[in-house]
């Protein structure tokens with residue numbers, strides 16, 4: 001028998017859904033009207049464009065008219081899409097109108113007020129708020145407050161109220177499945193339910209169960225630099241996506257979705273998170289991977305990707321990795337800055353500007369112009385002035401060239417059609433004499449002839465940033481632990497790579513930074529927020545460059561130092577110090593998340609036992625099976641067991657991933673299993689996760705999660721270095737429900753030495 005309370009709540013849901021139904025009907029009519037209007041305007045626009053272009057003389061008039069019509073088309077299309085979105089929101093709400101209720105009593109009131117919280121607001125025709133948006137100021141009480149006096153921040157300042165009741169709902173198909181009162185921030189029962197679900201192809205929003213510390217990240221509006229260090233599965237990615245939705249709501253009038261940019265770890269991840277914001281009625285922010293961002297800026301050159309770097313990691317000597325650390329430091333980028341602003345101007349890597357094998361402006365001329373600029377002027381401004389001077393010189397050169405015999409010869413060769421083409425557009429009879437007419441044509445011929453030169457100046461092709469960078473490297477102040485010979489070798493290597501049109505990743509950010517500082521450009525002033533997920537995979541040098549590229553942004557860096565692949569862990573505090581130093585921010589904040597939600601209690605316990613500092617990780621209490629370690633003495637046996645395991649997992653779980661250390665291993669495993677089980681090998685170019693078993697190297701699984709994970713070959717031989725702790729930890733924490741680990745021969749010491757009671761592991765050994 002349902003309680004009276006339950007029945008009353010269901011009645012209210014029915015009432016709200018009924019009101020939503022009315023609104024949906026009303027909105028559908030509006031939508032049809034808007035749609036017809038769009039069709040009408042578009043058709044009108046189409047007719048005008050096709051008819052009037054035949055009448056050459058009408059062109060100018062037509063184009064003004066068209067512009068006006070194009071504006072009209074945009075407006076009606078926009079209007080239609082706003083109504084369409086509203087309709088979508090109302091439909092979503094009528095399935096599940098809200099997930100929370102808070103009863104509050106303000107000081108100056110006698111009666112308490114019941115407020116219902118959902119993914120969007122719904123105001124009825126009497127202006128009553130039937131649902132409050134989860135991002136409304138008052139809604140923060142639902143996430144942060146416990147019963148009693150509570151504060152919340154509104155645009156008008158801090159408000160106080162008394163929280164009398166907090167109730168949570170699970171509503172589906174307009175029916176309450178579950179409801180309970182809680183004094184906790186958001187009760188564990190709801191979370192248990194949300195986390196116990198099978199993995200979907202794409203990430204879901206978590207607004208119904210946001211935890212208090214996640215809420216701090218979501219609602220922060222004070223800091224210029226927000227660093228979130230959160231253990232695997234602690235909801236970092238979820239929190240930043242809800243944060244973006246929050247910011248879009250909070251700054252509705254001044255912030256657009258495409259003024260927010262998220263650096264994501266790979267394309268699979270970009271697809272994986274692409275539904276969250278639309279499910280909250282918002283447009284997606286811009287997304288880019290580091291590789292896309294860099295490649296775009298190095299046209300024609302092949303820049304090493306992070307993935308290629310992982311694959312070659314073992315070939316790096318200690319000296320080489322010391323040099324790499326130096327090149328990826330803030331200190332190195334600071335030297336670039338000082339060099340660009342002070343030293344380089346006397347020593348710029350200018351080259352001759354040539355056209356058809358002939359020098360038009362030699363580098364000495366360019367150098368002189370550059371050096372005539374005021375000493376204290378910014379390098380980028382000197383460069384701009386040099387360009388402008390060169391363009392002026394080019395114009396003079398064009399004037400002189402007009403009278404050269406080759407131009408006469410060219411004019412003489414024109415047939416009458418070509419001749420008339422040249423003077424078309426010029427009013428008949430407006431030339432004073434024949435010379436005037438000849439000059440008019442000659443000028444066009446010469447201008448065309450020099451167009452490439454103009455483009456070359458405009459694009460700054462008289463400057464070679466790659467040579468300049470080499471000059472920089474030759475004069476850099478080295479850290480004490482780097483030997484001159486090793487550095488020379490590094491410069492030599494840079495040269496060799498460049499000949500093959502290749503650039504190592506550690507040189508990419510410094511070259512771009514140097515190029516932008518000296519030449520100007522490369523900056524996006526419109527972007528307001530910058531988010532970097534998996535920040536532990538970025539060097540400080542890369543972050544400095546990214547910040548330079550988006551100078552006006554507030555920065556949000558999210559990551560987990562323990563999930564660093566192929567490198568040793570760095571403490572978040574030391575990282576924050578470095579970042580504060582690098583970005584010179586005024587207000588910064590580090591938020592740590594230690595509670596892990598993704599995996600079962602058993603999997604999280606196993607994963608934390610791998611880490612020297614794993615104790616701080618708090619496993620969410622969702623029970624499951626103990627992780628299983630399968631040990632076999634031959635590769636063949638191991639593969640047979642992998643296939644068996646994958647088949648059973650596929651039968652009971654939604655998504656199954658076989659995760660390897662690198663691509664070479666993934667390819668080999670895939671070749672062995674694919675004839676026996678439906679599987680897909682994923683690589684860097686993949687954008688979405690197929691059904692069945694997927695095989696992939698760990699760096700492609702970053703940020704993703706699967707119902708079942710099978711870690712391939714966690715043997716002593718394969719995982720023998722401290723640098724691989726993060727890799728194993730990251731693999732284990734990709735799993736939500738089941739984790740199996742296969743070893744060929746003895747198990748890695750990282751696992752063998754882990755402090756985990758033996759009954760928390762299932763060992764399946766046959767040697």
Ligand SMILES: Nc1ncnc2c1ncn2[C@@H]1O[C@H](COP(=O)(O)OP(=O)(O)OP(=O)(O)O)[C@@H](O)[C@H]1O
Pocket residue numbers: 191194195204206209210211214230231232233234235236237238239560597598702703704705733
């Ligand atoms: N408050 C929450 N309510 C419901 N589910 C949550 C909550 N927080 C996190 N989760 C779930 O936990 C899982 C992990 O979240 P998310 O991917 O955001 O974590 P992460 O910290 O970015 O992980 P990682 O660093 O390991 O990639 C997701 O399935 C997410 O939906």
